[in-house]
Amino acid sequence: MRLTFLGTGTSFGVPVPGCGCDVCTSDDPxxxxxxxxxxxxxxxxxxxxxxxxxxxxxLVAAHVDRLDAVFITHSHADHVHxxxxxxxxxxxxxxxxxxxVPAEYADDRRARFSYIWGPDARSEPGSxxxxxxxxxxxxxxxxxxxxxxxxxxxxxxxxxxxxxxxxGDLAVxxxxxxxxxxxxxxxxxVEVLVINALWFGDPHPTHFNVEEAVAVxxxxxARTTYLTHLTHRLDHAELEDxxxxxxxxxxxxxxxxx
Ligand SMILES: [Zn+2]
Ligand SMILES: [Zn+2]
Ligand SMILES: [Zn+2]
Numbered sequence: 001m002r003l004t005f006l007g008t009g010t011s012f013g014v015p016v017p018g019c020g021c022d023v024c025t026s027d028d029p030x031x032x033x034x035x036x037x038x039x040x041x042x043x044x045x046x047x048x049x050x051x052x053x054x055x056x057x058x059l060v061a062a063h064v065d066r067l068d069a070v071f072i073t074h075s076h077a078d079h080v081h082x083x084x085x086x087x088x089x090x091x092x093x094x095x096x097x098x099x100x101v102p103a104e105y106a107d108d109r110r111a112r113f114s115y116i117w118g119p120d121a122r123s124e125p126g127s128x129x130x131x132x133x134x135x136x137x138x139x140x141x142x143x144x145x146x147x148x149x150x151x152x153x154x155x156x157x158x159x160x161x162x163x164x165x166x167x168g169d170l171a172v173x174x175x176x177x178x179x180x181x182x183x184x185x186x187x188x189x190v191e192v193l194v195i196n197a198l199w200f201g202d203p204h205p206t207h208f209n210v211e212e213a214v215a216v217x218x219x220x221x222a223r224t225t226y227l228t229h230l231t232h233r234l235d236h237a238e239l240e241d242x243x244x245x246x247x248x249x250x251x252x253x254x255x256x257x258x
Contacts, residue, residue, distance in 0.1 A: 047145050054082060195217060
């Protein structure tokens with residue numbers, strides 16, 4: 001299985017518009033972070049995780065010419081507001097794309113993107129809307145998408161919940177503040193863990209800071225961990241230096257084999 005980090009930034013992205021901090025004005029390209037997206041590939045099949053605002057740019061950069069399915073972690077804007085860019089794939093070959101969405105957010109999806117999923121959704125002759133089939137899932141379901149079997153876990157994210165998963169030797173936890181105790185056996189011992197981290201210090205109500213993410217990585221005994229959803233308070237080179245050897249900062253465009 002191949003994993004590509006399409007976007008590794010927090011909801012603001014990095015650089016933050018108008019910010020003059022050292023990271024936002026850095027020349028290091030690793031300090032440029034678009035919003036969260038992942039691509040999983042195996043046997044010619046491709047699964048996209050989240051549809052962030054920069055999705056078109058990310059898909060062009062990663063040379064993605066086809067997708068087989070999409071998995072949405074939760075409803076926050078930084079994870080869903082690029083959904084219209086999926087139109088490129090559903091109009092070129094005139095096929096519908098299955099989009100797996102947490103059941104608790106399905107009504108929000110239908111309301112916010114009513115032109116795709118509302119009762120009157122249709123395209124005018126000569127125009128197009130994304131051809132997306134909305135499929136719902138619940139916590140601890142096994143979701144089959146693009147040939148992958150994802151064992152889904154809902155993670156507390158403030159008063160929200162964000163859904164991650166384990167697939168084979170990979171666990172993905174984004175926008176989480178806590179790992180439910182009863183999900184630990186499912187997630188333990190993976191080769192690769194992807195987990196969200198905002199910054200060092202200052203606990204945040206809805207996200208792990210770096211220290212908390214590293215503690216989860218150790219608790220789950222992940223062989224290698226990649227931190228993502230990173231803010232402009234983290235300089236890539238400095239972060240790399242401060243992390244234990246088994247924990248690495250992810251970077252936009254990074255591809256790893258699992
Ligand atoms: Zn987010
Ligand atoms: Zn900044
Ligand atoms: Zn979120």
